Structure formats: C-alpha cells, structure tokens
Amino acid sequence: xxxxxxxxxxxxxxxxxxxxxTWVGAWRRFRSNxxxxxxxxxxxxxxxxxxxxxxxxxxxxxxxERAVANAPPxxxxxxxxxxxxxxxxxxxxxLDLSAVDPLAPRYREWAERAAQLxxxxxxxxxxxxxxxxxxxxxxxxxxxxxxQISVFVGVLAALVATLIGTVLGALGGFFGGKVGDxxxxxxxxxxxxxxxxxxxxxxxxxxxxxxxxxxxxxxTGWTGIYRLIRAEFLKHAVRDYVRAAEAVxxxxxxxxxxxILPNVSHVILVQLSILVVGFIKAEVxxxxxxxxxxxxxxxxxxxxxxxxxxxILGYWWQLVAATTFMAVFVTxxxxxxxxxxxxxxxKLRGLE
Amino acid sequence: xxxxLIRRLWQMVPTLIGVxxxxxxxxxxxxxxxxxxxxxxNASPEQVDAIREQLGLNQPxxxxxxIFAKQIVTFDWGRSWATNESVANLFATRLPATLTVMTPILxxxxxxxxxxxxxxxxxxGSLTDRSIMIVTTVALSISFLVYVIVGQxxxxxxxxxxxxxxxxxxxxxxxxxxxxxPVLLAVLVGVAPQTRLYRTFFLxxxxxxxxxxxxxxxxxxxxxxxxxxxxxxLIPILTNLAVAxxxxxxxxxxxxxxFSIPGLGREVLLAVNRSDYPVIQAVTIYLAVITMVVNxxxxxxxxxxxxxxxxx
Numbered sequence: 001x002x003x004x005x006x007x008x009x010x011x012x013x014x015x016x017x018x019x020x021x022t023w024v025g026a027w028r029r030f031r032s033n034x035x036x037x038x039x040x041x042x043x044x045x046x047x048x049x050x051x052x053x054x055x056x057x058x059x060x061x062x063x064x065e066r067a068v069a070n071a072p073p074x075x076x077x078x079x080x081x082x083x084x085x086x087x088x089x090x091x092x093x094x095l096d097l098s099a100v101d102p103l104a105p106r107y108r109e110w111a112e113r114a115a116q117l118x119x120x121x122x123x124x125x126x127x128x129x130x131x132x133x134x135x136x137x138x139x140x141x142x143x144x145x146x147x148q149i150s151v152f153v154g155v156l157a158a159l160v161a162t163l164i165g166t167v168l169g170a171l172g173g174f175f176g177g178k179v180g181d182x183x184x185x186x187x188x189x190x191x192x193x194x195x196x197x198x199x200x201x202x203x204x205x206x207x208x209x210x211x212x213x214x215x216x217x218x219x220t221g222w223t224g225i226y227r228l229i230r231a232e233f234l235k236h237a238v239r240d241y242v243r244a245a246e247a248v249x250x251x252x253x254x255x256x257x258x259x260i261l262p263n264v265s266h267v268i269l270v271q272l273s274i275l276v277v278g279f280i281k282a283e284v285x286x287x288x289x290x291x292x293x294x295x296x297x298x299x300x301x302x303x304x305x306x307x308x309x310x311x312i313l314g315y316w317w318q319l320v321a322a323t324t325f326m327a328v329f330v331t332x333x334x335x336x337x338x339x340x341x342x343x344x345x346x347k348l349r350g351l352e
Numbered sequence: 353x354x355x356x357l358i359r360r361l362w363q364m365v366p367t368l369i370g371v372x373x374x375x376x377x378x379x380x381x382x383x384x385x386x387x388x389x390x391x392x393x394n395a396s397p398e399q400v401d402a403i404r405e406q407l408g409l410n411q412p413x414x415x416x417x418x419i420f421a422k423q424i425v426t427f428d429w430g431r432s433w434a435t436n437e438s439v440a441n442l443f444a445t446r447l448p449a450t451l452t453v454m455t456p457i458l459x460x461x462x463x464x465x466x467x468x469x470x471x472x473x474x475x476x477g478s479l480t481d482r483s484i485m486i487v488t489t490v491a492l493s494i495s496f497l498v499y500v501i502v503g504q505x506x507x508x509x510x511x512x513x514x515x516x517x518x519x520x521x522x523x524x525x526x527x528x529x530x531x532x533x534p535v536l537l538a539v540l541v542g543v544a545p546q547t548r549l550y551r552t553f554f555l556x557x558x559x560x561x562x563x564x565x566x567x568x569x570x571x572x573x574x575x576x577x578x579x580x581x582x583x584x585x586l587i588p589i590l591t592n593l594a595v596a597x598x599x600x601x602x603x604x605x606x607x608x609x610x611f612s613i614p615g616l617g618r619e620v621l622l623a624v625n626r627s628d629y630p631v632i633q634a635v636t637i638y639l640a641v642i643t644m645v646v647n648x649x650x651x652x653x654x655x656x657x658x659x660x661x662x663x664x
Contacts, residue, residue, distance in 0.1 A: 185366060185367070186370070188367045189370030189371050189373075189374055190374075192367050192370075192371050192640040192643055193371060193639065193640045194598050194599060194640075194643060196599070197636050197639055198636070200624050200636075201378060201379075201632055201633075201636050202378070203624055204383065204623070204624045204627060204629070204632050205379060205382040205383035206382070281495060281496075284495050284497065285496070285497060285606065288497050289609070289621060290625065291624065300495070301497075304497050304498065304501065307501065311501060311502075312505065312509060319498070319501065319502070323494060323498045326493070326494065326495060327490065327493045327494045330493035330494075331493040334492070334493060335489065
C-alpha cells in the first residue's frame, strides 16, 4: 500500500490521500478571516508585553515615584505652577513656643538622627508620556503591569473553570446514571444562585489576592462549559467509533480522554476564550470593589478605582490609559474568539 | 397544569437542600471563625468562648446545620454582626430602593432592545447592521465601570443635569430626581449586548419557511415582523429576561455603590467587606429560592406565548 501512495498522490487532480485534520482545516479557515488574523496579531502583541512584564524586563518599576504628583502627559506640557496661596507670611521674629511645646527638647536630637540617614531625592519629571498618578507613578508602566495581572487572572481563572467544567461534563455525559444525576444536581445548585451572589459568597470567605480571585471565578464559572461538554459527551458516547473502542477493550478513561475528548476539544477551546473575556471583566469589577487583587498590586480594576477620584480633579489620563488598554485587548480577544468559533465550528457561522 | 406545578415545586426541594448545604459548607469550612469576627480584635478568649457558646459553634456540625435550617425556615436570621440591625428589617428597608432603580432599568432595556434588535435583524448584512455590530463589540469591551465613572462625571458633575448621588424618602422624588441618571447609564450599557443577542433570535426566525409563506401570500412586512416573527422570537427573549429577573432583587450593586443608593446590592457588598455572614447567607439563599420560582413562572409563561409547548 505504501508503495502505491506516492504515485497516486503525484497524479494531478487527485484528492490528497489523507483528508485534512480538524485543526489544519480550522487554521486554513481562520487564516482567510482578515479580522481574525489582525486580532490574533494584537492579542499576540499583548501576550509578548505580558511576558516581558512578567519577567521584569518592562514596567518592573511601576511602583517608583517617577514624576511629580499627577504629572500630565507629555503632549499637554507641564502643569502650571499652583496659584500662590493667599496666606501672608508672618513678619517679625518667629514666636518662641519652646516653653509650651512638649516636643521642643527633642527637636535637636531628631534633626541629628535624621542627618545621619542618607536619603536621595529622586529627580521628579514634570511630565511623562502617559502622565503620572497621585503618587507620581508612571501611568504607562502601571497600565502594562495591570495588563499582566488582569489578563493573567482572567486566563488562569478560565483554565480552572474549563478544567472543572470539562471533567465534570465528561463524567456526567459519559457515565450518566447515578453519577450523571449527582452532577446535574450540583449544576442545578450552582445555577440556582445568581452568579454575582455566588461570587460574593465565595469572596466573603476567600480573602483577597490573585489566587483568591482565580479560585472564586474558577469555582463559580464552570457551569456553562459543563452543560456544553456534557451534551457533547452524551452525543459522542453512543457513536460507533467509541463503541468500537470499547469492543477492542479500551477502558472508560481511555474512551473519555483519548477518543472523545479530542473530538470535542474545539468546543472547549471556544468556551475557554469566551470565559477569558468574561473573567477579565469580572476581575476588573472585583478589584475595583476591593475584593480583587491585593493593595500592593495593580490591575485595570484598581487603576479605575483610583481614576474615579482623579477625574473629579481633572486628571483624566489614568482613566484613559486603563480604559484604552482594556478596550483594545478585550475587543481583539473577542474578535479572535468569534473568528476561532467560525473556523472551528462551521455550523455556527453567521449565527451571531 | 396543577400536577405540573406540584411536580416542579417538588423537584425544587433537592436543589434547595443543595443550596443550603453549599452555603453552610462554604462558610463553615472556609470562612473565618464567626466568634472571632464577632468578638473583634479586642475580645478576650472568654468573650470569644461565650459567643461561640451562644451561636452554638461548639455543637457538632449536624446540630449547627439544624440551627441554620431553622433560621431559613423561620425567616429569623438574628441580627447583622456589623450593625446589629435585624436581617429581616434589613431586607424590608433596602429592597424598595433596589426595586425603584431596577424596575425601570429592566423595563427600558427590554422595551428598547426588542425593537432595535428587530430593526437590525431586518436590515442584516447591510452597512447599518455591520456598523452596529462593530460598535456594540467595541462598546462591550469597555468595562461598565468606565461608563458609570465618566457618565457620573460628565452628566452630573460637569453639566449638572442630575444630582451626583443621593436618595430621599419619597418615591416620587427618587423617581424624578435620583433615579434618572443611574437608569440612563445602566440602559445605555445594557441595551447593546441585549440588542446583539435578540438580533440572533430574530435572525433565526426571519430565515424560516413560514416567513416566506407569509410574504408569498402578500402580508405586509410590519405584520410579518410584528405578529409572526415577534411571537416566535419571544420565547428565547422571555428566557433571557427571566434569567435577568432575579437580578432585580439584588440590584446592580455597582449602580448602587456609585450613586449611594441604599439598596440590597450595596448592603450585600458591605456585608462581604465586613465579613457579615448572616446577611450574605440570607440573601444568597432567598435569592436562590426566588430564582427557582421565577424559572418556574417562565416555563408556565412559555405556554401562554407558544400554544405548542406542552408542560409535562
């Protein structure tokens, strides 16, 4: 047979001996989608930025005081000096309070001790490319670091939720019966509580920090993917190829993970990326409310929380920076997901 | 019908038990020690022990589960740990504010999104359709937070059209003075995704054979769209609205936080920040019950909308 193959495939006009795999076909369809390709490029760029910032090559000094407080973006020019205060400086010799000031005897001692400590006064810039926040930190560096944290949390939480949903869905759909009923019950319980309350209830006991957010979102967000994977497994479990595998002695685990799972992996991938977008938005809101990342970290949500107060004072740059980064990334990621779904699941094309 | 209702209600029991167990295990196993939270930082070990005794925390877990179940059934959750206000009173005083804000939002969302979606679905594939889809995709990628921050700053602080935040005791004042801005912002943000979703439902129906038949027998477009297509597309739309309906009780907590509306959503958030377990537990369990009842009501409504549906 193998001796015949080269000659047949060499013949012009004949179909290739091997039909293209799902993934090759999906990639071919994806490539023909210009919007999808561009969004992939943008998402790739963000991924690169995240890697650089994760390894500390960019934005590692986001917490440093780089400029004067609320320094405006460069194109606006330095902020005008504050209007001179109306208080008139007192004239005459300074009042001697040492008789009534209880701290007076210690001032000299403190001044001497302070002189022994070496302090460096950083040169504070008047402007930064994207401006500075209340503490003089570079907004651009914060936005880059915030991207790393927000996207990392979103992706990791989506992976957790997908893992839970896939495993439970596979077990429920494949075995049915008692196991299926138990998992259906669990699903009903989790969906009976409105999502936001479920998140709050988990947040109330989980504490703060990146791991907590990942756990909260992952443990509460698995229901949708469970439902879909369960339906897929119900469908596939009775198909001929699975029964054939059973007939030649493949174990249940082998049938689930080696035979059926690759056939539903496109559903998992699409659901995973839909979850990423949702979880990034959820992380932003949780962090804004103070239920998300801890105070020594920066995410888009904490940036927005700070920006709210700054906006009233006219310092709009942090709001714009966080919003722009988030909007560009989430738009690109959503468009990529749409293109991916179209490429992987041609039946669904044009539905939305 | 009665038999159907009874069976559905009966089926809720295991789910409800599950919800109670979930909340119980979550707070019992992973939450902090209630006695230490209640006692505060300065409590002596004797005080902590006394609180533990009072709450029954020294009892075996099944007794505690019994206490928990009794609280649920008798609607007696005791008092909030943070404010000492009774939880029942908290519900009664916070819910009206939430409903005052959420009812207009839900109604306006649906009333605007349905005609928009029908219109967009009707002109599908055209430039209008595509630009609306692109605009909604971009608009959706911006966090809801940004809309509220900017909207509050621009409309209330800069232009002064609305008060920045506030609440009063009179329903009329609330509706005319304090509610319009939150509702406006929530609807502005909420209409886009709903339009996108409903457009899909309408598109599914517009491609059906019965639409072609209706056109073939010479019906006018308005009648085809409003009578035939609408009625069929209403089923998934109803489902979607039903999913959103329980949210009306807990409210858009973000809206309530931003505009200082003394509603249930803000209260839950405060409770989470203060580790005020009784409030969170009570809200979670009762909202779950409401959600299940609303889902049942939706299923019954299907029957009204679509006579083909058989309730079994």
